[in-house]
Amino acid sequence: MNLDIKQNHFTLFGLPEGFRLPLEELDRAYRKLAAEVHPDRFTHAPENERRLSMQWAMHVNEAYQTLKKPLKRAGYLLSLHGIDPAIETNTSMPHDFLIEQMEWRESLEEANEGHDAAALAGLETKLHAEMQALYAVAEGQLDAQHDYPAAAGTFRKLMFLDKLGEEIHYAITELDD
Amino acid sequence: MALLQISEPGEAPEPHQQRLAIGIDLGTTNSLVAAVRNSIAVVLEDGEGRALLPSVVRYLPDGTVEVGQAAQAMQAKDPKNTIASAKRFMGRGLKDAHAENTSYDFIDAPGMLQLRTVAGPKSPVEVAAEILKLLRRRAELSLFGAGGGELHGAVVTVPAYFDDAQRQATKDAARIAGINVLRLLNEPTAAAIAYGLDNAAEGIYAVYDLGGGTFDLSILKLTKGVFEVMSTSGDAALGGDDFDHRLMCWVVDQARLAPLSAMDMRLLLGKSRVAKEQLTTQEAVQISAKLASGEIVNVKLTRQVFQDMTQHLVAKTLSPTKKALRDAALKIEDVKGVVMVGGATRMPHVQAAVGEFFRQAPLNNLDPDKVVALGAAIQANALAGNRAAGDDWLLLDVIPLSLGLEMMGGLAEKIIPRNSTIPVARAQEFTTFKDGQTALAVHVVQGERELVSDCRSLARFELRGIPPMAAGAARIRVSFQVDADGLLAVSARELSSGVEAAVTVKPSYGLAEEDITRMLRDSFDHAKDDVFTRALREQQVEGQRLLAATHSALAGDSGLLSDEESTAISNEVRELEQVLTLSDHRRIKSQIDRVSQATAEFAARRMNRSVKNALAGKQIANI
Numbered sequence: 001m002n003l004d005i006k007q008n009h010f011t012l013f014g015l016p017e018g019f020r021l022p023l024e025e026l027d028r029a030y031r032k033l034a035a036e037v038h039p040d041r042f043t044h045a046p047e048n049e050r051r052l053s054m055q056w057a058m059h060v061n062e063a064y065q066t067l068k069k070p071l072k073r074a075g076y077l078l079s080l081h082g083i084d085p086a087i088e089t090n091t092s093m094p095h096d097f098l099i100e101q102m103e104w105r106e107s108l109e110e111a112n113e114g115h116d117a118a119a120l121a122g123l124e125t126k127l128h129a130e131m132q133a134l135y136a137v138a139e140g141q142l143d144a145q146h147d148y149p150a151a152a153g154t155f156r157k158l159m160f161l162d163k164l165g166e167e168i169h170y171a172i173t174e175l176d177d
Numbered sequence: 178m179a180l181l182q183i184s185e186p187g188e189a190p191e192p193h194q195q196r197l198a199i200g201i202d203l204g205t206t207n208s209l210v211a212a213v214r215n216s217i218a219v220v221l222e223d224g225e226g227r228a229l230l231p232s233v234v235r236y237l238p239d240g241t242v243e244v245g246q247a248a249q250a251m252q253a254k255d256p257k258n259t260i261a262s263a264k265r266f267m268g269r270g271l272k273d274a275h276a277e278n279t280s281y282d283f284i285d286a287p288g289m290l291q292l293r294t295v296a297g298p299k300s301p302v303e304v305a306a307e308i309l310k311l312l313r314r315r316a317e318l319s320l321f322g323a324g325g326g327e328l329h330g331a332v333v334t335v336p337a338y339f340d341d342a343q344r345q346a347t348k349d350a351a352r353i354a355g356i357n358v359l360r361l362l363n364e365p366t367a368a369a370i371a372y373g374l375d376n377a378a379e380g381i382y383a384v385y386d387l388g389g390g391t392f393d394l395s396i397l398k399l400t401k402g403v404f405e406v407m408s409t410s411g412d413a414a415l416g417g418d419d420f421d422h423r424l425m426c427w428v429v430d431q432a433r434l435a436p437l438s439a440m441d442m443r444l445l446l447g448k449s450r451v452a453k454e455q456l457t458t459q460e461a462v463q464i465s466a467k468l469a470s471g472e473i474v475n476v477k478l479t480r481q482v483f484q485d486m487t488q489h490l491v492a493k494t495l496s497p498t499k500k501a502l503r504d505a506a507l508k509i510e511d512v513k514g515v516v517m518v519g520g521a522t523r524m525p526h527v528q529a530a531v532g533e534f535f536r537q538a539p540l541n542n543l544d545p546d547k548v549v550a551l552g553a554a555i556q557a558n559a560l561a562g563n564r565a566a567g568d569d570w571l572l573l574d575v576i577p578l579s580l581g582l583e584m585m586g587g588l589a590e591k592i593i594p595r596n597s598t599i600p601v602a603r604a605q606e607f608t609t610f611k612d613g614q615t616a617l618a619v620h621v622v623q624g625e626r627e628l629v630s631d632c633r634s635l636a637r638f639e640l641r642g643i644p645p646m647a648a649g650a651a652r653i654r655v656s657f658q659v660d661a662d663g664l665l666a667v668s669a670r671e672l673s674s675g676v677e678a679a680v681t682v683k684p685s686y687g688l689a690e691e692d693i694t695r696m697l698r699d700s701f702d703h704a705k706d707d708v709f710t711r712a713l714r715e716q717q718v719e720g721q722r723l724l725a726a727t728h729s730a731l732a733g734d735s736g737l738l739s740d741e742e743s744t745a746i747s748n749e750v751r752e753l754e755q756v757l758t759l760s761d762h763r764r765i766k767s768q769i770d771r772v773s774q775a776t777a778e779f780a781a782r783r784m785n786r787s788v789k790n791a792l793a794g795k796q797i798a799n800i
Contacts, residue, residue, distance in 0.1 A: 014792045029792060031403050035571045036791040037784070039600060039661040043359050043560040044196070044329075046723035048773040049780050054660060056784060058602040065598075173503070173625075176496050 009063040009076065019077060019142040021067060030064040071162050074138050074155050081148045085155055097157060104164055112171050120172050127168065131161050196329035198359060198561035199316045200367070200553025203305060203333055203347065205264040205390030205416055207520070208232045209547060210312040211554035212320060216565060218371065218551040218558075221319040229546060230315075232389075234307045235259040236296035244311045253444035256280040258294045262418055263304035265390045266290055267350075268342030268686045273414075280439035289346065289686045302350045302688060303696055309333075309354035330357035332557040334549050336391035337363035338411030338497075338577045340623050341635050341665045342686040348662065349688055353696045355711075359560040361662040364388070365395035366406055366574055367552030368518040372543055373399050374555065374570065380513035381407075383501075385531050385539065386549075387494060388519040390416040394498045396505045396512070402570035408504035408596045409577045410497035417453070417521035420487050424449040424478075427486055428464055432474045441468045456480045457523045484526040491530045498534065504596050515539045520546050573598050576663055582655060583620035583629045585610065592657045595625065599663055604656040606672070613645040617653055621667050634685040640669045642676045709762075716765040720757050723772055724750065730776070730783060737782045749775045 010017040013029040035041070037056035042049055066072045075085035093101075104127070111119035134154055141151035200218075202209045207229040211220045220228045227246070235248035236258045243251070252259045257280065266274055271283055271290045282293035291298040317328060333356070335347050344361055351358045365384035372378065378399050386393040393411040397404055425445045429437065437445065448466050455462045461479045468474065502509065515531060517539045522528065531539045543551070556572070558564075575598055581591040582605075593603050609617065617640045624632030643651050652672040659665050670677045688696075727750055735743055749772045756768045 012788075027400075031400070031405075031571070032791050033788060034573060035403070035569065036787055038571060038573075040360070040560060040572060044562050044722060046726050046773065047719065047769075048777055049726065049784075052780055052784050054600050055602075056788070057661070058600045058658070061598045061601055169503070170625075173500055176499055 008080065009067055012060070012063050013067065015067075017077070017080070019070075019074060019139045021073065023068070026064070026067055030060065033060045034064075070135050070138075071155075071158055074135075074142065074151065074158065077142055078148060078152055078155060083148050083152050085152060093156065093160070097160075101160055101164075108164070108168060108171065115175060117172070117175055120168060120175065124165070124168050124172070127161060127165055131158060131165070134158050134161070196561040196563065197320050197326070198329045198554075198557035198563075199313075199320075199331045200362075200550050200555070200557045201309065201312055201331050201333045201351075201356075202364070202367075202550035202553060203264065203308065203335075203350075204232055204549075205262050205388055205418060206232055207389065207546065208308050208312060209550035210316050211547070211550040212316060213554050213558035213563070214320075218554040220547050220550055221316055223315055230308065230312065231261075232264065232308055233259060233261045234263065234304045236294040236299065238295045240296055242296075242307050244307050252447060253440050256439040256443045257282055258296070259443075260292060260294070260299070260304050262390055263292075263301040263308075265414065265418075266292075266301035267305065268340070268344075268346040269301070270686055280442050288684070289342075289688065300688065300692070300696070302346050303353065303699075305347065305350035306353035306696070309351055309356060313354055313356055328357070329561045330359040330557070332360045332362050332367075332553040332560065333358055334362050334364045334367050334553050335663075336388070336411065336413060337365050337386075337393040337395050337406075337409040338391065338413045339663075340413070340578055340633050341580070341663070342633065342684065343413065344663055345684065345687050348664070349693055352693065358662075359557055361664070362553055362556055362572075363393070363395065363406070363409065363574055363577075363663075364391075364549045365393045365409070365518060366397070366404065366572060367550075367556065368516060368543075368548045369395070369397050369399070369404055369552070370555050370570075370572065371548045371552035372516045372540070373397075373404060375543065378514070381507065381511050383498075383512050383515045383535065384518055385494070385498070385515055385522065386411075386518040387521040387527060388416050389521070390414065390418050392416060392494050392497065394494070394501045396501050396507065403573065404570065405573045406575045406596075406598075407507070408501045409575055410501035410504065411577070412493065412497055415490065415493055417450075417519070419490055420453055420521065420524070421446055421450045423487050423490065424453060424483065427478075428474065428476055431476045434468075434472075434474070438469060444468070445474070452478060453483065453524070456483050457525060480525070488526065491524075491527055494527075495530070495534055509535055512537075516543075516548075517541050518545050518548055574661075574663070575599060576601070576659055578623045578633075579625055580621070580623050580635075580657055580659070580665055581632070582607075583622060587629045588627060589622050589624070589629045589632050592655070593659060597659075599659050600661050602656065602658045604654050607653045607655060608649045609643065609646065609651045609653075610648060612648045614648065614651070615643045615645055616641045617643065617669070619655060619667065619669055621665070635665065636667070636684050636687075638667070638669075640671065640676065642674075643671045644674045644676075646673075713760060713762040713765075716762040716769065717757060720753060720765050720769050723769055724753060724757070727772065727776055730779065734779075734783055734786075737786070738779060742779070746772075746775050746779065 013026055015021060015026060037053055037060055039053050039057055042053040066076050078085040107123055111123060134157060138151055138154045141147045141154060199210050199212045209220055209228055211218055222228050230245045231249040233248040235243040235251050235255060248259055252261060268289060271285055274283055274290050284291040284293050284298050289300060291300050333347060333351050335344055348358055348361060365386045369384050380399060382397050382399060384395045391413050392415040395409040396407045398407055428445055444466055448464050452462045452464050461477060464476050464478055466474045512535055515535050522545050528539060575596045577595060579591045579595045580593040581589045584590045592605055593601055619640060620637050621635045622629055622632040623635050626632055640653060653669060654672055655669045657665060657667055753768045753772050756764050
């Protein structure tokens with residue numbers, strides 16, 4: 001079917017391509033498009049239009065989530081420049097980064113075993129700051145220097161940290177329950 | 178785009194042309210039906226002016242069924258055949274029900290549990306269908322009078338925290354009740370619509386919904402007519418029922434009673450519920466009952482004692498509340514208002530706990546028993562195409578629990594994370610584990626835990642006929658699709674051979690299609706409405722719909738078509754017009770397929786254009 005969904009997500013929302021993104025404009029454009037294609041607008045349309053609406057709504061939702069979350073946005077930009085960001089294996093990470101990772105993990109385990117909510121919250125804050133700093137690096141590499149291989153390296157680091165963030169989030173939730 | 182007639186200003190159909198649609202709140206303890214009449218949502222009452230229908234169904238030996246107040250009155254006398262709170266068993270297995278301490282005879286069968294009654298085994302879905310049928314009749318009588326008429330459809334609400342099996346069971350119940358489900362709507366979201374449209378609210382709101390048997394907490398962002406659910410959390414087995422049960426146990430303890438019979442248990446449970454409700458306005462109540470043995474129970478209960486014994490239940494609502502806030506990455510001070518929903522929120526200690534947690538007085542300006550049904554009616558009216566001018570609000574809801582697959586070692590791999598906006602589609606590729614492996618078992622689960630055994634099993638199916646390859650060489654793509662009702666469809670395909678999993682999905686706790694067909698057949702009281710006439714009517718409706726949409730698309734957008742394309746469509750349309758005069762649902766169906774095929778490209782072009790136009794509008798507005 002000729003779904004016009006092959007187009008670039010940035011074009012879809014009428015936004016300039018880049019890591020730095022006017023998020024409020026993205027929200028506005030998303031709400032506008034979602035209102036246009038949402039299945040609620042097609043409940044009494046014929047079956048083929050209902051299906052089309054669902055496919056479009058799924059696509060608009062996916063595109064929005066991709067651009068809204070900085071990690072996904074960075075990955076998407078890399079893929080637009082022919083770099084497969086999904087490569088998780090066979091990538092050697094810098095030695096000091098890996099050491100740091102081990103330290104993070106140890107702190108997380110310690111906080112988990114001690115059921116230490118304050119320590120978990122502290123880890124979350126520290127991780128957030130570290131990720132913000134790396135996003136700033138990624139922005140420079142993607143938008144200013146257009147150095148995509150370097151950006152891919154930053155991206156992989158961010159993937160590690162994001163995974164860690166999920167685990168911290170999970171640990172905090174478990175502790176609450 | 179022709180379809181936009183529903184939202185264009187001043188284009189609402191004349192009242193006599195309006196499609197009448199209803200909103201149904203299928204509650205654990207009470208159910209309601211509402212509709213929009215003269216632009217105002219109202220709850221529809223029965224002949225005696227009662228809005229709330231107790232969700233109680235009694236099966237009699239002669240096969241007749243009593244629903245509502247009549248059934249409720251017989252609970253203590255006929256406890257095994259009088260089913261209350263069936264919603265708690267929807268899409269649930271026997272294992273889940275054991276903890277519930279009820280007086281029913283459950284039947285041990287794989288999948289969804291069944292209840293043994295004097296009228297035979299009943300699935301909770303059939304019990305719910307009886308309630309829905311009665312509400313449908315009430316609505317038809319109220320909207321059309323004795324002359325009758327046809328309902329366009331209904332929005333049926335479900336707890337936001339319901340999993341896929343529970344949602345599917347609810348939709349099946351509506352189908353068996355002969356209701357065209359326009360949408361399954363989350364209860365807190367329905368309440369937010371009623372509240373938000375009523376108060377022109379903007380900003381971040383929490384909806385705290387403590388019903389008879391379920392608890393939901395949803396966080397919504399309201400922006401210029403868009404209701405965006407940011408996160409939802411809850412407990413699908415926590416509600417006012419649990420307060421009644423706790424109180425009953427206390428009474429048994431106080432009066433030093435021997436273990437109760439099913440009848441005495443239901444009697445005391447009823448008394449406990451009444452006492453709980455009275456304590457909302459009174460400081461103390463007397464609980465008196467005469468047991469089957471002649472023994473008299475008479476205990477005094479103060480509000481303070483009741484609150485102390487149930488405070489742990491109130492506290493239990495706060496951890497999902499925290500989780501929802503954290504998932505939405507919000508702090509308590511970001512929340513502008515807390516809307517209270519569900520009869521159980523009337524309890525003063527619930528109000529106090531919520532007020533203390535959010536550091537603000539909760540909002541109680543809409544009747545907590547009715548607000549969900551009213552919101553559902555408003556949504557039903559909009560979905561039926563009766564939007565008034567400027568009435569183009571939009572709802573963006575989420576799935577409450579992550580969806581995933583079982584991996585090697587019994588670990589769950591999440592494919593769609595919780596709180597994803599629906600509809601949503603995701604696909605993931607997997608590979609084979611052994612050389613020459615030709616089949617792959619797919620086990621779909623829902624939940625947040627890492628181990629499959631801690632998640633809820635939704636369905637299992639097998640992908641067969643994978644060409645023999647070395648381990649790890651096959652590429653199997655498993656696709657998840659969640660529609661706007663929050664219902665999941667899964668398919669799998671081996672990419673190098675194109676083998677598609679055609680095996681029917683075995684729902685772990687759902688009904689098989691043949692069960693539903695049997696229940697449908699059982700539910701038709703008279704020959705007037707049989708399976709065949711229904712199939713014909715469905716095809717006629719779809720055919721008329723397609724005709725109307727295609728005619729108006731051709732009238733407005735023929736510029737998007739070449740002359741040949743336009744002629745091809747017109748020919749198929751003419752054929753459909755002819756076939757629709759016949760009473761042959763198969764021929765209508767096949768011609769509908771032909772018209773759909775002929776117009777697929779046209780529909781896609783029109784959709785592409787409307788997407789482009791939407792954004793063009795935005796850019797102009799921004800300048």
